[in-house]
Amino acid sequence: MTDKKKPSGQPDKRRAIVHGALQLFARDGYTRASLDAIAAEAGVSNRTIYNHFTDKAELFQTVIQDSTRRVADTMIDIIDRHLAKVVDLENDLVELGLAWLRLLTSDLAPHFALIRQINAEIEYIPPTALKVWQETGPGRVRQELADRLRQIAGGGQLTLADPLRAAGHLMLLISADNLTDRTALHDETELAAMVSAGVRAFLYGYKR
Template identity: 40%
Template sequence: MTSTDRRGGRPRKGTLDKRSDVLAAARRVFGRVGYVGASIDMIATEAEVSTRTIYNHFTNKEQLFAVALTESSQQVAAAHEAIIDRNLPGDLAAPNLESALIELATQWRKPDNATAEHFAVVRRIQAGGEDFPADLVDAWQEAGPRRVRRTLAEHFAALGTRGLLHIDDPAIAARHYIALITTDWNSDAELEESVSTGVRTFLYGHLPRPATG
């Protein structure tokens, strides 16, 4: 929300806009220099606001980090859940299963500029070697990765019930699928090969087994 500054006729940012700017700036700074290296002053400069503005919204750096990461995690999780729902509908037919899983993986892996700041922080957490608060890391996991794995596991369980997949443990199957489709790649061709190979490997272990007599 914005209002107009009568003195100059310029748009003036409202409270919600400033909060969003601070959160986006915080993710950029945390992604660049890490949690320990970041400061409220650095984030204020990045957001082009005063430190007072930040403290009007957040108690301290720890709370700012928690909100910045968990809110973006929830947004990313919702986007991934939409991709899962779209590609693994309840009426998915067996002949389309492999292509659906490949398309799911492709959409999952495509870069998104809107989430680049979020994943810059995530990569720092995953790299280790930095003292990110454990409770905040757990909050991020619950808001994002665990939530998405649960959604994917529910869809795999449904596919297992319908006989399209052999699923002993949906949660483990979801972990296997994600691990197989998230290998590194440097081009669109490599991405296509990566997800196709990952999906076929997944299906090798999870396609229904022929009945034995």
């Protein structure tokens, strides 16, 4: 499944390229981000990029997979940290949601700009790449969350017919806001209010 690649060249150079490319792809999008600019951002020669990647497209693909994996890992960490042992379900879910939303302004911020780029160019991206991204990213997070929810349901605090579906709903209700309206920046209290509303909506449908 996971295609084995031959990462030729020096690893630190490769990492610098991927990191720099993420910054520029996130800010300027696939087309507008030039390889010269990426090379400059990475502190690397233009030619070196082609020593590590065959194509601009392959570089883009690598950047997506790399960033997606890192962010998904972080989100799963947050899930485990907040839902491993539940004391107050509503409060724990709100804290989980807030921790997620705080990622939007963390050093992982460029990732979400990249996601917006992908979303915009979705008609232009090969469906297989899109499927892979979906599975190794949001899909994995949703699966982990579903497992935790099922575990909680086992304790009698929830009633779940379809945990995976419920996990999807919860993720949606938590993170819906800032992903749509980018013009209004919400302060921390407003953020908390929105997350609370989302969590309550979830519990309203699934609590028992």
